[in-house]
Structure formats: structure tokens, C-alpha cells
Amino acid sequence: VARQMFCYIAKFNMPNITLKEIGSFLGGRDHSTVIHGIRTAGDLIETNKQFRKEYEKLETFILSKL
Numbered sequence: 295v296a297r298q299m300f301c302y303i304a305k306f307n308m309p310n311i312t313l314k315e316i317g318s319f320l321g322g323r324d325h326s327t328v329i330h331g332i333r334t335a336g337d338l339i340e341t342n343k344q345f346r347k348e349y350e351k352l353e354t355f356i357l358s359k360l
Contacts, residue, residue, distance in 0.1 A: 302339070303319075303353050304347075315331035 297320055304316045305328075317323035338345040 302335035
């Protein structure tokens with residue numbers, strides 16, 4: 295779940311990063327794994343209130359450090 299959240303945050307908050315770069319940061323995952331993580335996190339954000347709340351807290355924390 296954390297990996298999926300990271301993929302989603304990176305994709306939508308770091309416009310210059312590629313899917314390949316995200317995957318490399320996550321231990322050499324390929325772009326299709328990153329796409330799957332983005333889609334899964336997006337679906338959970340839309341359908342699961344607890345996941346959305348945790349995602350929003352994590353995103354706020356990460357973006358405050360950039």
C-alpha cells in the first residue's frame with residue numbers, strides 16, 4: 295500500500311519525474327508496476343475513506359518537506 299501511495303504522490307506532484315524513474319526509486323520496478331500502483335491508489339482514494347485520510351496526511355507531510 296505504501297508503494298502505491300508513493301507512486302500516486304510522485305506522479306501527480308512531481309511533473310518532471312518519469313514512470314521509469316519512480317520504478318527505479320522503488321527498487322527497480324518497471325513502468326507497468328508503477329502504473330498499476332497509481333491506478334490502485336486512485337481507486338482506493340475514491341472508494342475508501344480511511345485510505346483517503348491516510349493518503350492526504352502522507353501527501354501533506356511529504357509536500358511540506360519539498
